[in-house]
Amino acid sequence: MAWQVLALAFLYGLGIVHGQIVYSVPEEMPKGSIVGNIAQDLGLDVSRLKSGKARLYTGDGTEYVDLMKDKGVLFIKDRIDRESLCGQTTPCALHFQIILENPMEFYSVTVQITDINDNAPFFSVDKMAFEISESSLLGARFTLEKAIDSDVGINGLQGYALNPSDIFELETTTQTDDVKSVVMILKKSLDREKEESLSLVLTATDGGDPQMSGTVQIHIKVLDANDNAPVCSQRVYKVSVVENAAKGTMLNTVQASDADEGLNGRVSYALSKPTSEVNGLFEIDYTTGVVKLIGETNYEKTKRYQLDVLAKDHGGHSDTCKVIIDVIDANDNSPVINVMSKLATIPENSKAGTVVSILNIHDQDSGDNGHVQCSINDNMPFILKSTSNNFYSLVTDSELDRERESVFNISVTCTDEGSPPLSSSMTLSLQISDVNDNAPVFERSSYEASIPENNSPGISVFTVKATDVDFNQNARISYMLEETTINGAAASSYVSVNAESGVIHAVRSFDYEQIKQFHFHVKAQDGGSPPLSTNVSVRINIQDQNDNAPQILYPVQSSGSLVAEIVPRSADVGYLVSKVVAVDVDSGQNAWLSYKLLKGSERVLFEVGTQNGEIRTVRQVTDKDAVKQKLAIVVEDNGQPSRSATVNVNVALADSFPEVLSEFTDFTRDKEYNDNLTFYLVLALAVVSFLFIVSIIAILSVKCYRWRRERMFYKSNGNLPVIPYYPPLYADVGGTGTLQHVYNYEVYGTTDSRRSDVKCRRPCNESIVSLDAAGTLPHVNTDKLLMDDQVSLLL
Numbered sequence: 001m002a003w004q005v006l007a008l009a010f011l012y013g014l015g016i017v018h019g020q021i022v023y024s025v026p027e028e029m030p031k032g033s034i035v036g037n038i039a040q041d042l043g044l045d046v047s048r049l050k051s052g053k054a055r056l057y058t059g060d061g062t063e064y065v066d067l068m069k070d071k072g073v074l075f076i077k078d079r080i081d082r083e084s085l086c087g088q089t090t091p092c093a094l095h096f097q098i099i100l101e102n103p104m105e106f107y108s109v110t111v112q113i114t115d116i117n118d119n120a121p122f123f124s125v126d127k128m129a130f131e132i133s134e135s136s137l138l139g140a141r142f143t144l145e146k147a148i149d150s151d152v153g154i155n156g157l158q159g160y161a162l163n164p165s166d167i168f169e170l171e172t173t174t175q176t177d178d179v180k181s182v183v184m185i186l187k188k189s190l191d192r193e194k195e196e197s198l199s200l201v202l203t204a205t206d207g208g209d210p211q212m213s214g215t216v217q218i219h220i221k222v223l224d225a226n227d228n229a230p231v232c233s234q235r236v237y238k239v240s241v242v243e244n245a246a247k248g249t250m251l252n253t254v255q256a257s258d259a260d261e262g263l264n265g266r267v268s269y270a271l272s273k274p275t276s277e278v279n280g281l282f283e284i285d286y287t288t289g290v291v292k293l294i295g296e297t298n299y300e301k302t303k304r305y306q307l308d309v310l311a312k313d314h315g316g317h318s319d320t321c322k323v324i325i326d327v328i329d330a331n332d333n334s335p336v337i338n339v340m341s342k343l344a345t346i347p348e349n350s351k352a353g354t355v356v357s358i359l360n361i362h363d364q365d366s367g368d369n370g371h372v373q374c375s376i377n378d379n380m381p382f383i384l385k386s387t388s389n390n391f392y393s394l395v396t397d398s399e400l401d402r403e404r405e406s407v408f409n410i411s412v413t414c415t416d417e418g419s420p421p422l423s424s425s426m427t428l429s430l431q432i433s434d435v436n437d438n439a440p441v442f443e444r445s446s447y448e449a450s451i452p453e454n455n456s457p458g459i460s461v462f463t464v465k466a467t468d469v470d471f472n473q474n475a476r477i478s479y480m481l482e483e484t485t486i487n488g489a490a491a492s493s494y495v496s497v498n499a500e501s502g503v504i505h506a507v508r509s510f511d512y513e514q515i516k517q518f519h520f521h522v523k524a525q526d527g528g529s530p531p532l533s534t535n536v537s538v539r540i541n542i543q544d545q546n547d548n549a550p551q552i553l554y555p556v557q558s559s560g561s562l563v564a565e566i567v568p569r570s571a572d573v574g575y576l577v578s579k580v581v582a583v584d585v586d587s588g589q590n591a592w593l594s595y596k597l598l599k600g601s602e603r604v605l606f607e608v609g610t611q612n613g614e615i616r617t618v619r620q621v622t623d624k625d626a627v628k629q630k631l632a633i634v635v636e637d638n639g640q641p642s643r644s645a646t647v648n649v650n651v652a653l654a655d656s657f658p659e660v661l662s663e664f665t666d667f668t669r670d671k672e673y674n675d676n677l678t679f680y681l682v683l684a685l686a687v688v689s690f691l692f693i694v695s696i697i698a699i700l701s702v703k704c705y706r707w708r709r710e711r712m713f714y715k716s717n718g719n720l721p722v723i724p725y726y727p728p729l730y731a732d733v734g735g736t737g738t739l740q741h742v743y744n745y746e747v748y749g750t751t752d753s754r755r756s757d758v759k760c761r762r763p764c765n766e767s768i769v770s771l772d773a774a775g776t777l778p779h780v781n782t783d784k785l786l787m788d789d790q791v792s793l794l795l
Contacts, residue, residue, distance in 0.1 A: 020108040023074070026116050027082035032075055035065055035111060038098065039072025042107055046072040052100030057340055059362065064094055065111055074109070082113045083150035090115075090152050099341060104358070117155040117208025121147040123216040124273045128202070130218065131316030132190060133226035140186040140229065141171075143310070143320045145273055147182075147204030147214055154207040161203045162218075168200065184218075192222040226315025228259040230267045239291075240326040243299040251282070254289040256311030256319055264315040272308035272320060282307055282325070291323055299329040300364040331369035331418025336362045337426045345431040348402040356382065357394040357428055361414050369418035377411040384412070394428070402432040406471060434471035436528025442466045442536040447522075449504075450541040453512040461495065464502045464536060466524035474528040477502075482521035482535060491520040495540070504538070512544040513585055546590040546639020552647045554581040564650040569621040577606065580613035580647055582635040592638035597631060598646065606651070608633055615649065627653050 023036045039046050048054075049069045056067055064085075066077035086092030091112055098107040125145055132142070149157040160182045162170050167190070171183045182202075198220035205213040232254065239252040258265040269289040271282070281295035282305070291307065305325040312318040342357040363370040374392055376384050381398040394410065408430045415423035442464065449462040468475040479502040484491045496505050504522070518540055525533035555578065565578045584591040595613040597606065605625060607618045615631065629651035636644040 020110065022110045022112065024112040024114055025076075025080075026114045027080050028116060028118055029076050029080065031077065031079065035074035035076065037073050038067065038107075038109065042098075044072070046070065048100070052102060052105065054098055054100050056096050057099055057338075058094075058096040059338065059360070065096070067098065074111075080113055082115050082152075083119060085113065087150075088152060101341060104341060104355070115152050115155050117151055117206060117210070117212060119150040119155075120212035121149040121157050121204035121206055121214040123147050123202075123204070123214060124275075125216060127217040127219060129221070131221045131223050132186070133223045133315050133317075134190045134192040135225045136186055136190060136317075138186055138189060140317070142168075142184040142186070143272075143318060144170075144182045144184050144202060144218070145216070146180065147216075148275070149204070149206050151206060151208065156206055157204055158207040159205055161205070163201045163203065167198065170202075190222050195222065197221050221316070223316055226260055226264040226313065226317060228265070228313075229317030230256040230258045230311040230313050230319045232256045232309075232311055232319050232321035235321050237291075237321065237323040238326070239323065240328055241293060241297060242328045243297045243330050244332055245293055245297065247294055247296070249293040251291045251293060251325060252323060254284065254291065254309045254311070254321060254323065256289070256321070258313045258317070260313065260315065264313055267311050267313050270310050270312070272310045274307065277302060278305050278307060281305065284309060297327050299327045299366075300333065303327050329366045329369060331365055331416065331420070331422060333364040333369075334422040334424045335372045335414040335416055336364075337374075337412060337414055337424055338362065339426075339428070342428060343430065345433045346396075346400070347433045348400045348435075350396055350400060352396050352398055354396045355393055356396065356430060359392045359394065359412065361390050361392065363416050365416065365418065369416055371417040372414050373417075374412060374414040376413070380408065380410060382408070382410060400432055402434050402471065406432050406434070408432070431472075434474050436470055436474035436526060436530075436532060438469045438474075439532035440466040440468045440477050440524040440526055440534050442524060442534060444536070446537045446539070448539040448541065450543050451506060451510065452543045453510050453545045454547055455506050455509055457506060457508055459506050461504045461506055461540065464497075464504065464522050464524075464538065466502070466534065466536075468526050470526065470528065474526055476527040477524050478527070480523050480525065482523050484520055486518045486520065487515060494518060495520065497522055510542045512542045512587070513548070515542060517541045544587045544590055546586055546637060546641070546643060548585045548590075549643035550582045550584045550593055550635040550637055550645045552580065552582050552635065552645055554579070555647065555649060557647060564652045565615075566652045566654060567617070567621065569623075569625075569653055569655050571617055571621060573617055573619055575617045577615040577617065577651055578649060579615065580608070580633050580635065580649070582613065582645065582647075584637050586637065586639065590637055590639040594636050594638070596634050596636070598634045605629065606631060615651075621653055625653055629653060 021036070021038065021041050025033075025035055038044075039049060046069070049067070049072055054067055054069055056063065056065070064076070064078050064080050065074050067073075068075055080094075082092050085094075092115075093113060094111040096109055096111075098109060099105070100107075123145055128145055130142055132140070144160075147157055147160070149155075157180055159180070160170050160172055162168060162184065167186070167188045168184045169187050171185055172180050173183070174180055198218075200218040200220065201215055202218055203213055203215045205211055233256065237252050237254060241249065241251060254269055256267045256269070258267050268286050269284050270286065271278075271284055274282070281293065281297065282291060283294050284291050284307075289309070289311075291309075297305075304327065307323040307325070309321050309323055310318055311321065338360040340358045340360050343355075346354065346356065359374070361372045361374060363372050372390070374384060374386070376382060376394070381396060381400060382394055383397045385393045385395060387393075394412075410428040410430060411425055412428060413423055413425040415421050443466070447462070447464055451459070451461050464479065466477050466479075468477055478499045479497045480499060481492055481495065481497045486494050492507070494507055496507050497503070498505070502522075502524075520538055520540075521535045522538055523533050523535050525531050567575065567577050580595055582593055582595075584593060593613075594610050595608045596610065597608045605617060605619060605621070606615055606629070608615055608631075613633070613635070615633070631649040631651060633647050633649060634644050635647070636642050
């Protein structure tokens with residue numbers, strides 16, 4: 001092609017083209033077939049093909065052959081059909097270039113496609129029909145439809161054969177366009193009375209190996225007395241038409257004459273089975289022979305058309321002539337800009353004259369319509385240089401500065417010299433590369449975030465964000481966790497940082513009761529060489545959740561003992577029975593506790609302080625009130641959702657010990673289980689022994705305490721210190737086994753559950769009783785005892 005020749009000439013002028021290689025391959029080779037070792041034939045190393053980013057440039061974008069760079073060979077990429085590619089044109093060849101970069105080199109490669117016998121001759125009609133007069137003279141000629149063979153050369157159409165051949169013989173002639181036409185010549189007179197019709201077989205053969213053929217039936221109807229055939233006034237008619245001429249344009253008129261008269265002398269015209277190239281483009285008037293344009297012609301696709309016109313009379317005689325139509329070029333194609341090579345990026349310190357891109361400009365039109373001039377937009381540090389037609393080099397013209405402008409969009413406009421002129425434009429985008437001179441900068445000087453406790457491991461906490469004013473890799477930021485310790489453990493065991501997004505994830509589930517806050521450092525590092533980085537401090541606060549239920553400190557619930565509070569029946573309204581003491585390890589409102597009475601034997605007799613947990617009487621005790629009272633106290637925190645704990649408090653209403661003793665068995669019966677008798681006997685023995693030891697220790701402790709209190713009383717002039725609480729478990733020292741009738745007590749009540757000190761309220765007469773599991777009465781001390789207003793019965 002002309003533009004490829006000009007391209008080759010231009011590259012030779014630049015000193016880039018180093019040679020031209022010609023290969024020859026048959027058509028229809030399988031995909032992947034080797035065409036040739038281009039690296040060896042060009043004297044190149046395979047590594048040069050890789051480093052030079054070798055690629056093929058075909059111009060029209062169609063790639064039948066590709067390059068295997070790792071082996072340096074050309075191979076068949078797509079099926080090559082010589083007939084589709086070149087038609088009847090010979091020789092048929094593929095022209096392309098191999099382009100290498102760094103340094104830029106250019107090699108021209110031609111792959112000639114040889115024909116194989118893959119197409120059999122065929123006729124465009126299913127049958128041929130003739131009406132021949134019996135008066136036809138010997139030697140009368142009848143033009144037959146030509147066979148079509150897409151192959152060329154020896155594989156193309158070679159000859160015809162007629163069977164039977166006793167009445168007609170064939171004459172084959174080769175025309176100026178190497179097309180073999182066939183004429184059937186009458187060599188024996190016809191006799192309609194003997195034979196009204198004939199059936200012949202016309203066979204067309206090619207010269208391939210193996211030989212291929214095609215056949216068509218010829219039906220002949222013998223007519224009477226028409227002994228003159230039409231004769232065309234010219235064998236060849238020539239006409240020209242401008243491409244894209246309007247439909248209906250009259251091109252020429254074919255004329256034929258017949259010496260016969262009447263119907264036998266009337267001539268009709270028709271196109272002799274047009275090929276696919278002319279079908280739908282031209283038509284001829286049946287009676288006048290006027291040839292008209294009915295489609296659109298394209299000079300760039302086909303420059304010449306040939307029509308076979310059949311002039312036929314009604315007696316079956318015919319003659320043929322040709323109409324050759326030359327297409328005149330019009331400026332209907334805009335220039336096509338092909339980028340043969342282009343740099344995507346260029347350093348900002350590149351010198352003037354650096355080649356940025358090589359462009360190939362092609363216009364399919366001819367003459368002035370195909371002459372093209374190109375230019376770029378103004379105020380650009382680039383110029384467009386041309387050394388020959390169709391090739392331009394885009395080079396730098398001055399210094400570049402990425403900080404001033406990081407991207408250039410260079411508009412290339414090419415205009416032909418047609419009338420009116422047509423133009424095309426394209427934009428080349430060029431990135432200016434940067435150097436790494438700026439470190440990442442965080443959006444904040446420090447970060448602080450909160451996360452609820454009991455979080456799921458892997459949950460996203462928040463995101464740190466840094467920016468870098470550099471470009472591309474120099475501005476690509478990676479986030480990483482600085483290795484520090486938190487409570488003796490590595491920071492990475494607490495949190496992790498996504499290297500790409502900067503999202504901080506919790507590695508573990510946090511417990512507010514164990515750790516309330518911690519801090520660490522995150523580093524943002526760019527991708528420059530060498531890399532630059534910046535650190536930022538991050539603080540994480542753990543938010544408390546209501547994940548702990550209240551814990552009951554008093555009264556102590558034990559499966560081995562039964563605790564009961566004794567309330568005298570003479571107790572006034574508001575009498576302090578006991579106090580429920582509870583704590584919650586949560587904080588804030590999650591630790592705010594409230595108390596309420598869930599159920600009791602007599603709900604109207606007792607009430608519980610909502611804030612302090614104190615159990616008091618709400619009315620006077622009556623004789624109808626049962627001695628044994630069971631209260632269920634619910635302690636609930638203020639969290640969402642709230643958590644609670646329940647404690648059971650047993651209360652005995654009695655003014656004397658025998659009354660308590662009579663009801664005691666009912667208390668113990670509620671706690672008994674269906675165990676065997678041996679277990680209870682062993683348990684009772686252990687409890688009695690334990691109570692005896694505890695009583696001895698308690699007596700000694702009280703004696704020591706009284707001695708210390710008297711000493712402190714004299715030293716402090718009556719200001720006594722806080723009196724701690726001692727369980728009311730004492731035994732009769734006298735060992736008489738009996739109780740005195742009068743018991744004197746000093747009662748001290750707890751005023752605040754949050755303090756451990758005790759305040760003296762008032763003296764009262766109450767019983768202090770300690771019973772074992774068997775219901776026997778141990779010895780009771782009648783001395784003056786210190787006690788809380790809560791009296792316990794221990795089993």
